[in-house]
Amino acid sequence: MSFVMLPFLSSPPASAAESEAPRPLPGELESAELADFDKFDPKRAALVDLALKLGRTHRLNRYLFGSADPEKGGFDCSGSIYFILSQAGIQPARSSAAQYDWIREAGLLTEVPASAGSLEAPVFKKLQPGDLVFWAGTYRPTDGRTNKVTHVQMYLGVEKASGKPVMIGSSDGRSYSGKARCGFGVYDFKVPSRQSKARIIGFGPPPGLEKLQKPAQP
Secondary structure: OOOOOOOOOOOOOHHHHHHHOEEEEEOOOOOOOOOHHOOOHHHHHHHHHHHHHEEEEEEOOOOOOOOOOHHHOEOOHHHHHHHHHHHOOOOOOOOOHHHHHHHOHHHHHHHHOOOOOOOOHHHHHOOOOOOOEEEOOOOOOOOOOOOOOOEEEEEEEEEEEOOOOEEEEEEEEEEOOEEEEEEEEEEOOOOOOOOOOEEEEEEOOOOHHOOOOOOOOO
């Protein structure tokens, strides 16, 4: 699914056979496949490395709304972030909306203006590997949340092979290498077009990152 589609909903299948066909799994990377990984801030490098290891270990976990537990067979977007950070010894909020508030209340959030229509926008010069990125407008929430956040992923940096930015998390239909995928793993990082209902509204590092020493092993 591109950024103009809903991450939690999919179009009705054209046939029963199509509905039974498994969706392709997301990508997986090694830390060394990220450009300038050896120059990352050590704590951010530790978090990114752990996220990628977990992405490989749990790559068979598909998108599962409401789950933050790999034993259930999948994660939703915020559940995958919750799992990564918990494994790193950081105790995050659970939902994407609550994770946004968690970072904002810690004074770590960079807000993205609606005018930022591409990665060339000045605000994205502040984006760093390990930051959580938040979207609004990817679907219509019904849980009474007080902010507009509906999706979250973790920014990883730029892939050496493609020269393109990538992120990690769980999603239903976003793309990797231009092909729609489903599940927990690596995805292309893109800014929604101005015509899209979805947009990135903020990003920032998880509180507690500064205390990260050595990531837990998956």
